[in-house]
Amino acid sequence: MTRQSDVLVRRLRMLGEVTKKDEQALGCLPFRPATIDKGHQIASDGELLNQSCLLIDGYTCRSKTRADGGRQILSIQIPGDIPDLQSFHLERMDDNLVALCRCEVAFFAHSDLRRVLQDSQALTGLLWRVTLVDAVASRVWITMLGRAPAEERMAHLFAEMYVRTGMAGLRRGISFFLPMTQSDLADCLGLSAVHANRTLQDLRRRGLVELERHEVTIPDWPRLESFAGFDPAYLHYRDETRTAA
Amino acid sequence: MTRQSDVLVRRLRMLGEVTKKDEQALGCLPFRPATIDKGHQIASDGELLNQSCLLIDGYTCRSKTRADGGRQILSIQIPGDIPDLQSFHLERMDDNLVALCRCEVAFFAHSDLRRVLQDSQALTGLLWRVTLVDAVASRVWITMLGRAPAEERMAHLFAEMYVRTGMAGLRRGISFFLPMTQSDLADCLGLSAVHANRTLQDLRRRGLVELERHEVTIPDWPRLESFAGFDPAYLHYRDETRTAA
């Protein structure tokens, strides 16, 4: 039972059962801890990886930069997530993994994970499931980017982070940490920085979110949820651990 | 060796090795063939599945309908794809699976697949890989929807389908079948039907694509590829089977 495996097991338990035996097996997985500075790239587009990292503390995001200089943030990770788990089976990275603030991570070798999974069908299924939930979230984003207006898109992002930080035990009441500039938000939502600013002002005016010094507050969750058309089902948390408000 | 398992094995071989033994195991997987009419839903958002289907002939798409009536197409499947493989681990569907034309599919029970995968780490990894490649493609779409202008988005879609149909042996020279209306294209690209029409005209005028009666022709592949900023790497085909032009 390392501290790292504990973080991982807690995350996995949101998606399914983890037996004592599997927990023990993960406890034997060797982790190499590291601290990553804000803005630093943990892995880059095109790079070949033979390890992945478990995020212990801090936030990361995956982003893609286009030939024309445009940047798109694809997803945001919080402690307990494994940002580059997909590289376990697709060695070549398809995007950049960047630290949004000073992060604590724990690297593990793919070969070591492979050894652990060899003995557990259940654990394999659970990690597979982790990558699938990630994919579902991507598809939800496609729908938002393709069809939702800016206000709804931004509201949806805050709603998702509200629920995820809540499930991970990182939310204090109705507030959570979100280390992103408005420019980052824009890159996430497919907007210009200027319009992200105006959209945020709009949400503030409506009393849906407050945001200062990277601290987001949701004064009226049901209203935000309905404004954003947010349905937590796509996060696929187990029923028992339901997204309690 | 059923006809169905043959289609599947050919697809899997694009992503990795399949041993004789694994091929045999898949040959014993029981398939239930079915024909689906154009426009018919094979599975719907929210539905609980205990089976998935292998697409044998025809095209399908996955789509999501918003509360406001807007529709977003998330991905397009061609023969050899398993459109709802993710339901193997996430029982609840997160979107609709629709036949874009009359389709031939082959259903298989999750319990049967589980039995087959129990005996093969390699096959498990390969199917996992299939779902991961799907996820990567979704992320590429996020980037296109968030940051690329309409012409590039549409060109990219044609480019992707050009390569995929080519790899699957479904392309005749520089032409391939694409059973989508302009309205479907619009729902795929996050555009209005009117603008999809004008964008298509633009691409025609530039001599990048021809399209009539659901038949797409790419007169000058290198030019389309560069116009779309298309890089086939994200499809993760094995090097040996590289996207030969």
Added chain:
DNA sequence: CGTTGCTTTGAACTAGCTCAAGACCTGTGG
């Protein structure tokens, strides 16, 4: 050979963009 769905066109509108400048923080070195 008429009906229905698909494509095309025009015209007016709007969401979101770019450019540009000013205000505001926050951390750093003197």
Added chain:
DNA sequence: CCACAGGTCTTGAGCTAGTTCAAAGCAACG
């Protein structure tokens, strides 16, 4: 403790990519 620098946020103004609405032309299919 102040002054300065660099990033972030905010605002205004003009522009453009893409929208909506509406109507006409086509093509496919029973």
